[in-house]
Amino acid sequence: MSLRSIVAPLLKWFAENARDLPWRRTRDPYAIWVSEIMLQQTQVKTVIPYWERWIKKLPDITALADAKEETVFKLWEGLGYYSRVRNMQKAARLIRDLHKGRFPSGSQDILKLPGVGRYTCGAVCSIAYNQPEPIVDGNVIRVISRVAGIDEPIKSKPVMDRVWSYANDLVKHAIARQKPGQRNASAFNQSMMELGAMVCTPRNPICSECPLKGRCEARKKNKIDYIPTLVKRAAVMKRRYIGFIIIWNGKVFVQRRLSGGVNAGFWEFPNWQVDANVDPADFAKGNLSLNQVHLELLIVINHSITRYRNRLEMFILRVSRKPCLGRLHGEWVPMAKIDKLPLTGAHRKATKYLQD
Ligand code: SF4
Structure with a gap:
């Protein structure tokens, strides 16, 4: 059976079942690009309010290119993987300067934008411009x-090349059967993503409702649980951090993360990665140049980044005199204004706890 036979049923299924997502109501390449970047590593339901706020505040390339970094970071606060937002602003400035503020339509130009790889390029080209570019x-x-019954380790280069080649052939076939008024490249690429998100899920796919059930090799061979075949993930690593919300005279001490590092430009409370046996009070005395400390544990935040399982113990430390804080560089910000700063995710959560 030719894999091309999945195109017609998928297009029909998508026309009848596509979710009404806000970025599906537009063909504006800028708005679609923003949604695609936000959706990397983040769930649809989380992205919706972020995308709506973003488009309202920064409705086009020029608005993003000209916006203050703080404004852009604040709009992104909580979405994580912050290099995405920095690259977006760099890309917007490039488009403003090289393309007069118009989002380019050629894949060669789109691929030159910071933070844009083959997937995002294919998504913008197909969804916004209906060009027959593949997405994977x-x-x-x-x-x-699953449909093709590929049971070799999926992330190996030859297998990924094969998947891209199938995706490319399928979207070209979709556009070849396009009738006037249809946008088959856009619809077909989205139909595959939608089926994977809603029906052909990693665990317990709903095969009985799948438009491809009669064409699926994995289903025929009873291999759904093994396909796609993933190689073992790297071992999980636990990391412990301790942080201090130092309160003096109605203000808190915050630091800006340095450029070039993770979450650069975002603000946070002083914190350190420490060994399991470190005593937070002793650590605070030594590293904050304080003689006496009384710590209150505010919250323990567990969060995962790739293979790391991070545990952040956030303490409140009240001081009556302005401390010198050793070699720390940062600012004293009134408690009421801390919300205005773009904070990294865990520190935003701690701030909310503090205010509650
Ligand atoms: S039949 Fe089942 S496994 Fe095959 S594509 Fe459909 S949902 Fe996925």
Whole structure:
């Protein structure tokens, strides 16, 4: 059976079942690009309010290019993987300067934008401009590998090349059968992602409702649980951090993360990675140049980044005299204004706890 036979049923299924997502109501390449960057590593339901706020505040390339970094970071605060937002602003400035503020339509130009790889380029080209460019993300990999019955380790280069080549052939076939008024490249690429998200899920796919159930090799061979075949992940590593919300005279001490590092430009309370046996009070005395400390544990925040399982113990430390704080560089900000700063995710959560 040719894999091309999945195109017609998928297009029909998508026309009848596509979710009404806000970025699906526009063909503006800027708005679609923003949604695609936000959706990397983040769930749809989380992205919706972020995207709506962003588009309201920064409705076009020029608005993003000209915006203050603080404004852009604040709009992104909580979405994580902050290099995405820095690259977006760099890309917007490039488009403003090289393309007169118009989002380019050629894949060669789009691929030159910071933070844009083959997937995002394919998504913008197909969804915004209806160009027959392929896209391959986790959902597409799952659908294609199951339908085609690919049971080799999926992330190996030859297998990924094969998946891209199938995706490319399928979207070209979709556009070849396009009738006037249809946008088959856009609809077909989205249909594969939608099927992977809603029906052909990693665990317990709903095969009985799948438009491809009669064409699916993994289903025929009873291999759904093994396809796609993933190689073992790197071992999980635990890391412990301690942080201090130092309160003096109605103000708190915050530091800005240095450029070039993770979460650069965002603000946070002083914190350190420490060994499991470190006593927070002793640590605070030594590192904050304080003689006496009385710590209150505010919250313990557990969060995962890639293979790291981080535990942040956040303490409140009240001081009556302005401390010199050793070699720390930062600012004293009135408690009431801390909300205005773009904070990294865990520190935003701690701030909310503090205010509550
Ligand atoms: S039949 Fe099942 S495994 Fe095959 S594509 Fe459909 S949902 Fe996925």
